[in-house]
Amino acid sequence: MELTILGCNAAIPTTTRNPSAQVLVANGHHFLIDCGEGTQFQLRKLHVSFMRIEAVFISHMHGDHVFGLIGLLSTMSLFNRSSPLLLVGPPDLQSYIAPLIDKFCDNVTFEVRYHPLRFDKPEVIQQIKSINVKSIPIRHRVDTCGFLFRELPKEPNVKKSAIYKYGLSIADIVSIKNGHPLFDPSGEEIPRSELVKEAAPPKSYAYISDTAYLPDLHNELTDVSLLYHEATFMSDLNDLAAKTLHSTARQAALVAKAANAGKLIIGHFSSRYDNTDALEAEAQQVFLNSTAVYDGFKIVF
Amino acid sequence: MELTILGCNAAIPTTTRNPSAQVLVANGHHFLIDCGEGTQFQLRKLHVSFMRIEAVFISHMHGDHVFGLIGLLSTMSLFNRSSPLLLVGPPDLQSYIAPLIDKFCDNVTFEVRYHPLRFDKPEVIQQIKSINVKSIPIRHRVDTCGFLFRELPKEPNVKKSAIYKYGLSIADIVSIKNGHPLFDPSGEEIPRSELVKEAAPPKSYAYISDTAYLPDLHNELTDVSLLYHEATFMSDLNDLAAKTLHSTARQAALVAKAANAGKLIIGHFSSRYDNTDALEAEAQQVFLNSTAVYDGFKIVF
Numbered sequence: 001m002e003l004t005i006l007g008c009n010a011a012i013p014t015t016t017r018n019p020s021a022q023v024l025v026a027n028g029h030h031f032l033i034d035c036g037e038g039t040q041f042q043l044r045k046l047h048v049s050f051m052r053i054e055a056v057f058i059s060h061m062h063g064d065h066v067f068g069l070i071g072l073l074s075t076m077s078l079f080n081r082s083s084p085l086l087l088v089g090p091p092d093l094q095s096y097i098a099p100l101i102d103k104f105c106d107n108v109t110f111e112v113r114y115h116p117l118r119f120d121k122p123e124v125i126q127q128i129k130s131i132n133v134k135s136i137p138i139r140h141r142v143d144t145c146g147f148l149f150r151e152l153p154k155e156p157n158v159k160k161s162a163i164y165k166y167g168l169s170i171a172d173i174v175s176i177k178n179g180h181p182l183f184d185p186s187g188e189e190i191p192r193s194e195l196v197k198e199a200a201p202p203k204s205y206a207y208i209s210d211t212a213y214l215p216d217l218h219n220e221l222t223d224v225s226l227l228y229h230e231a232t233f234m235s236d237l238n239d240l241a242a243k244t245l246h247s248t249a250r251q252a253a254l255v256a257k258a259a260n261a262g263k264l265i266i267g268h269f270s271s272r273y274d275n276t277d278a279l280e281a282e283a284q285q286v287f288l289n290s291t292a293v294y295d296g297f298k299i300v301f
Numbered sequence: 302m303e304l305t306i307l308g309c310n311a312a313i314p315t316t317t318r319n320p321s322a323q324v325l326v327a328n329g330h331h332f333l334i335d336c337g338e339g340t341q342f343q344l345r346k347l348h349v350s351f352m353r354i355e356a357v358f359i360s361h362m363h364g365d366h367v368f369g370l371i372g373l374l375s376t377m378s379l380f381n382r383s384s385p386l387l388l389v390g391p392p393d394l395q396s397y398i399a400p401l402i403d404k405f406c407d408n409v410t411f412e413v414r415y416h417p418l419r420f421d422k423p424e425v426i427q428q429i430k431s432i433n434v435k436s437i438p439i440r441h442r443v444d445t446c447g448f449l450f451r452e453l454p455k456e457p458n459v460k461k462s463a464i465y466k467y468g469l470s471i472a473d474i475v476s477i478k479n480g481h482p483l484f485d486p487s488g489e490e491i492p493r494s495e496l497v498k499e500a501a502p503p504k505s506y507a508y509i510s511d512t513a514y515l516p517d518l519h520n521e522l523t524d525v526s527l528l529y530h531e532a533t534f535m536s537d538l539n540d541l542a543a544k545t546l547h548s549t550a551r552q553a554a555l556v557a558k559a560a561n562a563g564k565l566i567i568g569h570f571s572s573r574y575d576n577t578d579a580l581e582a583e584a585q586q587v588f589l590n591s592t593a594v595y596d597g598f599k600i601v602f
Contacts, residue, residue, distance in 0.1 A: 012379055015345050037372040038339045044316050063405040067372045071338040074364045078313055096404065103397065104364040 001026045001151070001203045003226065005297040006042035008267030010232050010246075011064045013037075018295055019064035020268060022228070023048050024205055026131050026149055032056045032072075033147060033207050039068035040075050046296055051081055055128060058089030059209060060144035061096065070100045073112070077105045084111040086127050088135070090143050091116040119143045122220060136220045138211035140245045146208040148221065154199035162195045203301060206261075209268045212242065213251035218258035226301050227256050228293075231266035234273075234282055249279040253286035263301070264290040302327045302452070302504045304527065306598040307343035309568030311533050311547075312365045314338075319596055320365035321569060323529070324349050325506055327432045327450055333357045333373075334448065334508050340369035341376050347597055352382055356429060359390030360510060361445035362397065371401045374413070378406045385412040387428055389436070391444050392417040420444045423521060437521045439512035441546045447509040449522065455500035463496045504602060507562075510569045513543065514552035519559035527602050528557050529594075532567035532580055550580040554587035564602070565591040 002025040007018030019036025023043070030052045032039070043050040050072065058066055066089075076085070087093060094114045101108055115127055117135050125133045132152060135145040155177045162168065166182065176182055182190045206221050209230035221227060229252035233241045241248050249266055256264035264287050269276055276292035283290035291297075303326040308319030320337025324344070331353045333340070344351040351373060359367055367390075377386070388394060395415045402409055416426055418436050426434045433453060436446040456478045463469065467483065477483055483491045507522050510531035522528060530553035534542045542549050550567055557565035565588050570577055577593040584591035592598075 012376055013342055013345070015342075018342070037369065038342060041314055041316075041319070041339060044314070061404070063372060063375045067368075067375075067405075068338065071364060071368045074368075075313055103362070104368075 001149075001205055001225070002298065002300045003205060003228075004046055004048060005265075005267065005293045005295060006039055006046065006048075007036050007295055008269060008293050008297075009064075010268050010270050011062070012271040013064075014271045014274070016274075016295070017269065017271075018042055019067070020059075020209060021068065022207070023053070024149060024207075026203075026205070027151060029054055029128075029131060031131075031133075031149070034059055034065040034209070035068040035072060036064045037067040037071075040072045042295065043072075046298075051076065051079060053085070054083075055086035055088060057133075057147050057207075058087070058093050059146065059207070060140055060142050061090050061092055062140075062142065062210070065210075066093070066096070069097060070104060073097070073101060073108075074105050076110065077108045081110040084113055086113045086115060088115040088125060088127075088133075088147075089117060090119075090145075117143075117145045119145065134220075136206075136208075136217075138208060138217065139214060140210045140212065144210060146206060146211070148204065148206045148224065150204040151202035153202050156196040156198045158196050159194070162190075166190070205301075208255070210246060212245040213247045214255070215258075217255050221255070221259035221261065223260050223262075225262040226265065226299065227259065227261040227263070228265050228267060229255055230268035231279055231283065231292075232268050232270050234279055237270075249282040249290075249292075250286055253283040253290055256283075256287045256290065261287075262289070263299075265293045265297075265299070266290060267293045302450070302506055302526070303599065303601045304506060304529075305347055305349060306566075306568065306594045306596060307340055307347065307349075308337050308596055309570060309594050309598075310365075311569050311571050312363070313572040314365075315572045315575070317575075317596070318570065318572075319343055320368070321360075321510060322369065323508070324354070325450060325508075327504075327506070328452060330355055330429075330432060332429075332432075332434075332450070335360055335366040335510070336368075336370040336373060337365045338368040338372075341373040343596065344373075352377065352380060354386070355384075356387035356389060358434075358448050358508075359388070359394050360447065360508070361441055361443050362391050362393055363441075363443065363511070366511075367394070367397070370398060371405060374398070374402060374409075375406050377411065378409045382411040385414055387414045387416060389416040389426060389428075389434075389448075390418060391420075391446075418444075418446050420446065435521075437507075437509075437518075439509060439518065440515060441511045441513065445511060447507060447512070449505065449507045449525065451505040452503035454503050457497035457499045459497050460495070463491075467491070506602075509556070511547060513546040514548045515556070516559075519556050522556070522560035522562065524561050524563075526563040527566065527600065528560065528562040528564070529566050529568060530556055531569035532584065532593075533569050533571050535574075535580055535583055550583040550591075550593075551587055554584040554591055557584075557591065558588045562588075563590070564600075566594045566598075566600070567591060568594045
């Protein structure tokens with residue numbers, strides 16, 4: 001998986017940070033997560049082919065997460081995109097964007113499909129085939145979901161040496177891949193390590209923004225490889241975070257620690273922070289493997 | 302007057318040019334002209350206080366001229382703007398933006414006033430007090446207006462030396478400012494040059510985008526100090542310009558020449574042009590005082 005941060009600021013953009021947007025490439029599939037104003041410019045500057053984006057996930061209907069969508073769709077149409085685009089978001093995403101498409105995109109060249117989110121419980125989004133994508137309701141001033149992307153478990157590779165040594169048929173290989181044992185002519189089970197190279201464990205990525213601190217959220221994120229959790233404020237503004245239903249860097253780290261995440265990245269910073277070192281340090285006090293992201297930040301995991 | 306170009310590209314933005322937007326400061330009044338996506342970021346990067354913007358002029362309802370408006374209004378509201386904002390644009394500007402304000406700006410902090418444009422003939426927009434602003438219908442694929450901003454003629458200054466020498470009363474001064482002659486005790490008229498310093502001639506700025514070449518347009522722009530005219534293409538794409546109702550650099554220069562403009566600036570470049578030197582050269586062949594603008598271009602005139 002590869003993640004690129006296009007924007008990581010809270011509602012009021014700064015001269016160095018754009019509003020929320022990021023691109024996840026998972027098994028070759030390109031997903032855009034949130035789409036603040038200027039997302040199409042950031043995609044071009046960071047050399048991400050936005051024609052390859054298969055689906056856009058909108059966490060909630062606040063402007064800093066959605067104002068870039070009509071510009072992006074409009075440019076896709078000017079570029080004669082033909083493949084369908086899935087828009088995953090709150091039910092009012094469709095009632096917002098469909099009239100804008102009608103008004104501003106002459107003869108739109110591709111089909112837009114909608115998947116309305118639910119907010120009462122997590123849900124696996126069935127339209128995404130090769131990656132398990134789950135929406136996770138979180139708590140903000142409007143209905144909001146986080147998203148968890150998990151690779152499907154991969155089959156082990158049967159070793160060529162074993163195929164030659166034991167004269168394996170295709171049926172044998174399928175059987176081994178499915179986890180069944182193989183016996184040598186004497187009836188003894190051949191050690192599995194001699195037969196297969198296990199595939200890498202499936203990777204996963206969770207996007208959690210915007211939300212108040214949810215002490216039980218980690219239950220949905222157990223062992224996630226990479227967690228993005230919003231950290232709008234530092235702990236000295238704990239009350240403001242609680243009031244505006246945002247999180248502090250420390251709270252983001254508490255979620256990462258409880259979830260046993262591989263790594264935490266924090267973003268959605270208040271525009272009051274020119275420099276985010278102190279936010280990163282606050283998170284690292286709770287969960288050492290924490291990084292404050294920036295526009296253009298890229299990580300392969 | 303001072304003009305700052307925030308964006309000067311046509312519909313498909315490039316990595317170096319944003320979609321249309323510019324700021325005119327005239328007699329201390331700040332006017333935003335068109336508002337493509339990312340305008341609020343450009344305003345911040347170029348250190349233009351967007352809280353001082355009194356009016357926004359939208360030439361036509363194409364996305365590259367209007368997608369940045371909701372983000373700008375939204376941020377103005379987050380900054381607790383209190384002074385009213387005038388939006389001048391096609392009648393459907395209001396039906397487009399008002400529902401977005403309702404949806405995305407909680408408790409909007411300022412009043413938005415609308416002035417719907419007419420497209421049958423030029424019109425003086427009365428709401429702008431100290432500057433004469435005229436809308437000029439031009440010809441594009443949707444209803445479109447250019448805008449002409451003219452300073453009102455300024456009164457001459459009565460010289461201090463004359464006030465002392467002739468013991469002028471306030472009534473005398475008002476009379477002289479209004480152009481009336483003054484006579485010395487012998488009944489001889491005092492030369493006007495001894496009494497007043499004439500004010501600088503009123504400056505004017507015209508914004509013409511997007512439009513097909515209009516051979517009679519110069520009649521509306523006579524003696525304009527600075528003319529911005531779109532030049533989406535070069536003359537080798539004359540047919541494409543005609544078909545899409547855009548202009549070439551040469552056509553922009555023909556308008557400037559016929560109007561006896563002080564200076565021409567061209568913009569709204571097709572994204573096919575990485576470098577705009579050739580467009581500038583093409584315009585200069587017809588009208589020498591032509592410049593191809595860029596994002597961040599600033600001119601005081």
